[in-house]
Amino acid sequence: MFYLYLLPTLTLLIVALFLSPLRSKVWVALATAVTLALAAIVPAIGVLTSGKSLVLMEFMSPIFGQESLSIDPLSAIFLLIIGVAGVATVLYSKGYLEQYLKKKSSAHISLHYTSLVVLILSMMLVVISSGGFSFLFAWELMTIASFLLILFDAERAEVLRAAVAYLIMMHIGFIFLVAGFATIYANTSTGAFSDLAICFSNGKTIPIFILFLLGFGMKAGLFPMHVWLPEAHPAAPSHVSAIMSGVMIKTGVYGIMRVMWYIADSTELHTIGLIILSVGIITGLWGVILAAVQNDAKRLLAYSSIENVGVIFIGLGIATLGQASGNHLVATIALCGALLHTVNHSLFKSLLFFGAGNIYSQMHTTLLDKFGGVAKHMPVTAILFFIATLAICALPPLNGFVGEFLIYLGMLDSVRDNVNTIYAASGLLALALIGGIAVLAFSKLYSTIFLGSPRDHHVAESQEVDNIRIAAMAIPATGIILIGLFPQFAIRIVEGVAQQFTPYTEPVVSQYLTPTLTKLSLTAWLLIIIIALIYIIKSRAQRSRTIAQGPTWGCGFTSPNIRMQYTGESFAEGLESIATSFTQNTIEGRTVGKSEIFPSTHNYNIRHKDKIDRLFAEWWVELLHIINKRVMSLRTGKINIYIAYALIFLVVIFVVSLFNLI
Amino acid sequence: MAIVLNTLLIIITALAIPGVINRTRAVLAGRQGMPFTQHLRNVNLLLRKSTVYSTTTTALFRIAPAIYLGAAIVAMLFIPVADLYPLISFEGDVICFAYTLALARIIIIFAAMDTGSSFEGMGAAREALYGALIEPALMIGFATLALFCGYTSFAEIFEHRQSFNLHLTIVMLLTAFLFLKITFVESGRVPVDDPRTHLELTMIHEVMCLDYCGIDMALIHIASWIKCACFSMIAANAIAATCCFNWWFATPLAILLTGLSVGIVESTQGRNKLVRNTTFIVTISALAALIFFIGYLLKLDINI
Structure with missing residues (x-):
């Protein structure tokens, strides 16, 4: 049901963005962002003033059963943040991307704006989802959209490296979240946050909480899972850094607040x-x-x-x-x-x-x-x-x-x-x-x-x-x-x-x-x-006096220059x-030595x-590299060998089941 | 009425402390020394002078002294004199006090960096570091007061004359000592900084205002006196709370406590080497944590 709405809307948006002329792409994106922001902020303010939650939609998810999209006060606050920052970001991108319009292809710019709008949309979905499949779906959409946004300047090697590192770390976090929701599902046969209360009352509160803390902490940038942040932000265009740093990492904070709610x-x-x-x-x-x-x-x-x-x-x-x-x-x-x-x-x-x-x-x-x-x-x-x-x-x-x-x-x-x-x-x-x-x-x-x-x-x-x-x-x-x-x-x-x-x-x-x-x-x-x-x-008193201008006082040194600043x-x-x-x-080059009376260029x-x-340059990373190489040698590219693998697999399964091992 | 008296007394304290410091130093050095009101005359002279601004600077440089003084004045309005009542008081105003002074600090750092002078940058960098390291001491000092007096605003912490209590006396005297130490750091006195030094390389606070003259310099001087008076008044209040909690006792105590101790320290010892300053300041923060812990143990009524 929910996906029935979501997919056509996204497709329509992408088509509109790709088809519109280069200079007006930003206005399409801005119009979408403003619409989204209004659609989010108006009910959010309603929820905040009345204090009552608002259920937008209920539907069956493919795995986790009944789910819903609803706005409660906590979601409302984050909707406000996302709406305001989203509009500001898209508006800002107009001027910022001006210089790239000639350099980049039209498809590239369209992809960028699409990802920007999808990022805003997915963040909104994250904060209004009741949990389970729709939450994980929106979370993953958010990760992919932001990954594409970081990749904007992909010609620069460090951008590519930062973006891939980001993608990998986010997916490590994602595994923890999936594990978290699977735990809820195992206990209550739903995947909703609200059923965490039942899980928590069965004991095992701390392990479940730690699972979610790891998953959400990766996004929020908690120590020591923060390493992606200082790499991704300098690599991304500034408006992307703004929305990622200002808003997206807060979805991690949101998640942890959401989980904490249910510990009694x-x-x-x-x-x-x-x-x-x-x-x-x-x-x-x-x-x-x-x-x-x-x-x-x-x-x-x-x-x-x-x-x-x-x-x-x-x-x-x-x-x-x-x-x-x-x-x-x-x-x-x-x-x-x-x-x-x-x-x-x-x-x-x-x-x-x-x-x-x-x-x-x-x-x-x-x-x-x-x-x-x-x-x-x-x-x-x-x-x-x-x-x-x-x-x-x-x-x-x-x-x-x-x-x-x-x-x-x-x-x-x-x-x-x-x-x-x-x-x-x-x-x-x-x-x-x-x-x-x-x-x-x-x-x-x-x-x-x-x-x-x-x-x-x-x-x-x-x-x-x-x-x-x-x-x-x-x-x-x-x-x-x-x-x-x-x-x-x-x-x-x-x-x-x-x-x-x-x-x-x-x-x-x-x-x-x-x-x-x-x-x-x-x-x-x-x-x-x-x-x-x-x-x-002070200004009035100074009006009647002489105000002179001069160079900065060099403390008696007669030729101070800018390099000394x-x-x-x-x-x-x-x-x-x-x-x-x-x-x-890490130091390259050297400083001027004390004995150099007439220093050369340094x-x-x-x-x-x-x-x-x-941590990412230790022996165990090397070990992973070696294991990876061994595993890669299995990939020969010859179809007959792959068929042999399938055959071996079947035989192993057969033998194992023969002895009732599985 | 009490509020007006309170504000007046702090202003008097602010104006008197530099005089006491100068006289103490003169007496200890066996000099005739400058008259008690010399610093006021100096500022009066500065107020009437014309100004030179560096061409490197922006408008920020001209507004900075006003913000510096304004922040110091607002900070002053939080401080009570013993049992009198300050103009502004609300729950948690101790935090507001600390952060208003932080505003003063950052603005004078900006002004120093605005000149593009290497000397002023030097002072600004040191001020920023020392300011960062003294902040925990200040906050933990306030936490000690909050723990022991049960309030989080200056006015309420120092409102009631409490009956004699050994635990309270110990904690209050220790806190007073802590705030006296903080006064030394915040107002840039020996052993952290020496206002009389003639060498820009070793200055901290003075070197940041090298490019100011005339009325701006006067504003900065006044703001520094006020800052100094705020801290010494907190220290004096803490002492007064243990024996004689009255404004006619706390005011002279604040003036003499800071005036004499700064004067004596400046006459008898030199300043730290700059590398030792960080250790000195971190030690004050550690001391603050220790005092808090002592306060906590005494609050638990553990026999020691």
Whole structure:
């Protein structure tokens, strides 16, 4: 039934995209994305305001029995994120792909837009499916669509490598998910998430949960399954990175939230809370430290996505621990924080990737040390990127702060009530360190790209991008500012979801969170007003004085030049020196020696690789290669040998069944 | 009324601390030294000067001092003076305090990087690293206060005069010590940073503002005083909570505590080698975790 609708729609879409003229393909894609977004957002808002689930369709699936598509508050939040980010992404792609229209074939562009729309559609299906076959179908569709999107620049060898690595890792994750759903099916003869409750009540909660954690964690980029992220994001076009990093990895978070919902036993819930919290802490710290030492803008952003998933998991872990210990205040606050951070991250991370796309389309590189002073040439991009930078560092008065504030508040309340004190305190310690290093990472990113003097002549040739791209970037930017300035209304979005998890949400939100967030909002306004006042007074005072312009003060050194400027590498050098155990450095060339009085030309290139990557270059990978070679020698290509294989197989089956072995 | 008095007292603290530091140093060195209000006169002079801006900089460089001071002022409005009441207070405002100051930090880092000077980049990189490493100490310090006082906002933590309690006294004195240490780091004092140094290569906070002059420099100075006053007031409140919890005790305590200790440390010891600074700051974070743990054990009423 459901597939009867889905397949014709997809076919129609593909035909429309392939047949339309080259320049109008984007408009077809945009129209589809807007339609999808409206079709998703309107019922989603309805569900969020009423708090009741909405069943869209019920049908029989080929394997797992009765399934349905329905929107409950949790799906509704993710539908909102997907809808908004989807429209922004397709709109942004118009300007970004302009330069490729001449280089790539028409079919190539059509395939790209088809995959983009299919990705949006499949993500929506993922969050509204009740589980089982339709869920796995949508999940796989999502993986394939995103794989095709990463492959856009397939001529570059590293893109191909990253895309294939992505495909392989996603399928390893997929196996875990299939195993998970098969377990549900074995216990209840359906594949629905809601029947997890029955599985969990039979005991074996932790193994089943771990199965799903592995499956969904692969998508979410949990440590140590994050290795695909920093490879795939720099390889993909920027708008694809934006939607993948901002939204797609959140489907992993969605899945884990969905599974957690049904764990009722409080001792097991406690263990699971601990698992989630520790995974979150490790992922967050690993992500942020690796982010800070990267010298490629998109790789840095990819690592920061890993960090933010870690932060979301810290919030979730604290919420679960609170729930398990019966502390509903903590559970509600931390869960609201985690959900709000999910929404927030989708906004500022898409904006950051769009910004990275702008500078890439102008300068054709994302290496940090090739930039400098871009703000003078691309002022609007600089301002939007600035907003996103402050937001991702969780600084007031923007939205990133609101989400992390709630997570912090949950942990502080947990400490204050002396429940799970040590766990909450370790979360607090980790989150504070993550926040601090995030400030380092993003001040490095922003200042080496946009501030200072140009380090490369390409910067001088760059200019501001077209208005459509700016308009696409304005969509997340508006969200960032609105949530930041009016957190008391933003909490309404996530309230309904928290309600499903803990029944005491309503009083906590109305009596505790709303007054607090109202004051937080007032503080944000006060901050803005005070800053504006100081600036106005300062400007007025300066009006009557001479304002001179001159070169930057060189501290008495008479011939400073641009090459002496601090680079991204030197900015993070202090952290690198204490975080050596996290990275593996590959160095090409050498530095200027101390004894060289008149140094000759030197080349020095350093790359900071993830230590986890080493896992994929160990002896067991070599072993797999050897086994693979042996197995490959069976493939001769001669039909008579293949028939012999079939014969041997039959004989073996015959012999085995003769002795009643199977 | 109490709110106005509270704000005034913090401003007085902010203005007085640099004077006390200067006088302490002069007395200990046996010099006549500068007058108590010399720093105010300096700022007054700066406020009346004209400005030079580097051609490398963008508009961000001109807005940055306003954001820096604005963030410091908002942070100040959270801090109570002993039993008085601050202007802004809500559940979890300790977090808001820390992150408002983080805003101040990132904006001054941006301003430094905006000049394109290698020296200022040096300062910015150090400030970013030290800021990242001191953050856990700050948060765990707040967690200790929350655990022991049962509240998560400054106003409520320091609202009630609690009856004498040995456990509370131990924890409060330790927390005060922790916040005093944090004051040293956050306001860039010896042994982490030396504001009087003449060598740009070893500066941290001072080198970030090399390109500022006139009114902008004055704003940055004022913001730094306010930041320093906030931390020392938290430390003083923690001490005052154990003996005499009144504003007329906490204010001079805050001024003298920071003023004298900074003055004495700066007269008697040199600054760290820069490579030692990370160890020094991480040690403070470890100390904070230790204090939290002690607080936790005492809360459990374990006999030690």
